[in-house]
Amino acid sequence: MTSRPFEKLNRRAFVTHALAATAGVAASPLLAESEPEYMAADKELVRRNISSFRSLDWRPYFSNTKNGAILVDTVSRALHYWSEDQSIYKLYPTSVPLTEEMTRRGRTSVVQKVEGPDWRPTPSMLKRNPEWPSYIPPGPDNPLGTHALYLSWQYYRIHGTHDTRKIGRRSSNGCIGLYNEHIAELFSLAKVGTQVLLI
Numbered sequence: 001m002t003s004r005p006f007e008k009l010n011r012r013a014f015v016t017h018a019l020a021a022t023a024g025v026a027a028s029p030l031l032a033e034s035e036p037e038y039m040a041a042d043k044e045l046v047r048r049n050i051s052s053f054r055s056l057d058w059r060p061y062f063s064n065t066k067n068g069a070i071l072v073d074t075v076s077r078a079l080h081y082w083s084e085d086q087s088i089y090k091l092y093p094t095s096v097p098l099t100e101e102m103t104r105r106g107r108t109s110v111v112q113k114v115e116g117p118d119w120r121p122t123p124s125m126l127k128r129n130p131e132w133p134s135y136i137p138p139g140p141d142n143p144l145g146t147h148a149l150y151l152s153w154q155y156y157r158i159h160g161t162h163d164t165r166k167i168g169r170r171s172s173n174g175c176i177g178l179y180n181e182h183i184a185e186l187f188s189l190a191k192v193g194t195q196v197l198l199i
Contacts, residue, residue: 053076053078053091053093055080055089055091056071056080058071058080058082058086061197061199062082062195062197065082065083065084065085065086065195066084066195067084067109067191067193067194067195068081068082068083068084068189068190068191068194068195069081069082069194069195069196069197070110070158070186070190070194070195070196070197071196071197071199072094072158072176072196072197072198072199073199074096074097074103074105074176074198074199075199077093077094077095077096077168077169078091078092078093078094079091079092079093079094079158079176079178079186081186081189081190083189088189090185090186090189092178092179092182092186093167093168093178093179093182094167094168094176094177094178095161095166095167095168095169095170095171095172095176095177095178096169096170096171096172096176097170097172097173097174097175098170098171098172098173099170102172102173102174103174103198104153104156104174104198105198105199106197106198107195107196107197108151108152108153108156108196108197108198109151109152109193109194109195109196110149110150110151110158110190110191110192110193110194110196111150111151111152111192112149112150112192113147113148113149113150113187113190113191113192114147114148114150115146115147115187116138116146116147117138117142117144117145117147117148117157117159118135118136118137118138118142118144119135119136119142119143119144120134120135120136121133121134122155122173122174124173125173140162141162142162143159143161143162143163144157144159144160144161144175145159145160145161145162145177145178145180145183146160146180146183146184147159147160147180147183147184147186147187148160148183149183149186149187149190149194151196155174156174156175157175157176158175158176158177158178158183158186158196159175159176159177159178159183160177160178160179160180160182160183160184161177161178161179161180162180164179167179176198
């Protein structure tokens with residue numbers, strides 16, 4: 001019987017060996033030094049499948065949970081919420097901005113809560129999509145879904161969506177989208193003043 005060295009090489013084995021061979025190149029110390037600590041630690045743990053989302057502790061990201069805390073991980077496409085007294089922790093899948101240029105990262109806070117939000121596209125959205133309407137009232141056609149948390153950054157929101165295909169994908173013009181059931185729950189938990197960090 002002739003021995004075939006690649007007979008038992010399947011896709012999983014090939015990918016595993018290829019990743020192992022390139023691991024040294026990918027882990028450049030220069031890159032790690034230029035990133036904030038909370039981003040560098042999570043780089044290798046990207047998960048986009050809801051069943052494999054992992055719980056996080058708030059401490060690496062916030063100095064306290066005063067008014068509650070929301071962490072949006074744009075890489076794993078997940079939103080984490082901690083209540084002020086830390087008795088409630090929630091983890092939700094999200095949609096994230098279409099491109100890096102549309103993605104804003106950093107610290108902000110919830111400045112307004114709106115149930116049944118209306119929607120007006122931003123000037124840059126209308127420039128890219130002149131066929132869009134200038135206003136959509138609350139309802140099933142509204143891109144903000146059933147609830148919205150307005151952030152201190154102009155035009156940025158955490159909101160629901162009626163288009164459930166968007167969740168888990170790069171699909172927004174800058175906002176963070178959740179299933180309507182999830183934004184309704186988060187809306188009831190978060191308050192004006194809740195801390196928000198997008199990474």
